[in-house]
Amino acid sequence: MKRFFTLLALACGFTVAAQELAQIPERSVSLTDFGAVGDGVTSNTQAFAKAISALTKQGGGHLNVPEGLYLTGPISLKDCIDLHLERGAVILFSPNKEEFLKDGDVKPALTASKRHDVMISGEGIIEGNGSWWWPVKRSKVSDAEWAEILKKGGTVTEDGSLWYPFDLAHYPNIAPDARSQEKMRSNMVRFTDCTHGEGCDLAERSQVPSGAPALYGCDH
Numbered sequence: 279m280k281r282f283f284t285l286l287a288l289a290c291g292f293t294v295a296a297q298e299l300a301q302i303p304e305r306s307v308s309l310t311d312f313g314a315v316g317d318g319v320t321s322n323t324q325a326f327a328k329a330i331s332a333l334t335k336q337g338g339g340h341l342n343v344p345e346g347l348y349l350t351g352p353i354s355l356k357d358c359i360d361l362h363l364e365r366g367a368v369i370l371f372s373p374n375k376e377e378f379l380k381d382g383d384v385k386p387a388l389t390a391s392k393r394h395d396v397m398i399s400g401e402g403i404i405e406g407n408g409s410w411w412w413p414v415k416r417s418k419v420s421d422a423e424w425a426e427i428l429k430k431g432g433t434v435t436e437d438g439s440l441w442y443p444f445d446l447a448h449y450p451n452i453a454p455d456a457r458s459q460e461k462m463r464s465n466m467v468r469f470t471d472c473t474h475g476e477g478c479d480l481a482e483r484s485q486v487p488s489g490a491p492a493l494y495g496c497d498h
Contacts, residue, residue: 299397300358300360300394300395300396300397301358301395302338302339302340302358302359302360302395302397303336303337303338303339303358304339304340305333305336305337305338305339305340306339306340306341306342306362307329307332307333307339307340307341307342308342308344309322309325309326309329309341309342309343309344309348310344311329312324312325312326312328312329312332313325313328314326314329314343314346314348315346315348316344316345316346316347316348316367317346317347318347318348318349318370319349320349321349321350321351321372322348322349322350323350323351323352323372323377325350326341326350326353327353327354329341330353330354330355330356330359331356333356333358333359334356334357334358334359337358338356338357338358338359338395339358339359339360340360340362341359341360341361341362342362342364343361343362343363343364343367343369343400343402344364344366344367345364345365345366345367346366346367346368347368347370348367348368348369348370349370349371349372350369350370350371350372351371351372351374351377351378352371352377352378352385352386352387352388352389353369353387353388353389354389354390354391355388355389355390355393355396356390356393356396357393357394357395357396358394358395358396359395359396359397360396360397360398360399361397361398361399362398362399362400363398363399363400363401363402363403363404364400364401364402365400365401365402366402367400367402367403368402368403368404368405369402369403369404369405370405370407371387371404371405371406371407371466372407373407373410373449374449374450375410375411375449375450375451375452375459376449376450376452378464379452383462383464384452384462384463384464385464386464386465386466386467386468387406387464387465387466387467388404388466388467388468389467389468389469389470390469390470390472391469391470391471391472392470392471392472393469393472393473394472394473396469396472404466404467406466408466409443410430410443410446410449411443411463412443412463413440413441413442413443413456413460414427414440414441415439415440416438416439416440416441417439424441427441428441429447430443430446430447431445431446431447431448432444432445432446433445433456442456442457442459442460443459444456444459444460
């Protein structure tokens with residue numbers, strides 16, 4: 279049920295040409311220097327925010343995510359930041375929809391808006407946790423898979439043909455009903471009005487850099 283995307287072939291529709299990669303300062307910090315714990319349980323939302331803020335104040339650099347499973351809410355990249363995932367590193371976006379809710383709308387999980395020289399690199403994985411967002415048709419899954427889905431709680435339509443991730447066992451709703459919540463679903467990654475290098479528009483690039491991380495569940 280996962281969808282696979284190689285960075286930077288994203289739902290937002292851009293890639294970056296290898297010969298025109300963002301210009302990132304040589305400075306590097308580790309996410310763990312800002313209190314991150316890669317156990318798949320601890321929230322690292324504040325660790326990402328603090329690390330990006332610290333790099334931004336110094337003019338940018340590489341934010342290294344070491345091996346581990348890093349649960350987090352939304353991440354917003356700033357100018358001259360390279361989000362670098364080392365081999366074995368997984369960024370796992372939270373299944374709690376409330377973490378992505380802002381002013382009544384659901385924010386994309388990974389964003390950059392009106393920024394320049396922004397980059398995502400490395401050999402790790404960015405996991406959108408989309409199974410907590412997507413409805414599932416009964417006809418598309420096996421009996422065993424359906425049983426696992428129902429363990430999450432959720433809401434099944436009267437005819438039993440469709441499951442919605444609404445009224446989940448452990449996470450709150452963000453809308454009054456299943457269909458309204460479904461309409462709020464956003465992208466996993468959205469970069470808007472971003473440029474890099476000599477002002478090249480990211481939306482105009484067409485090649486994928488080698489050695490880039492994988493993205494799973496690219497649409498929430």
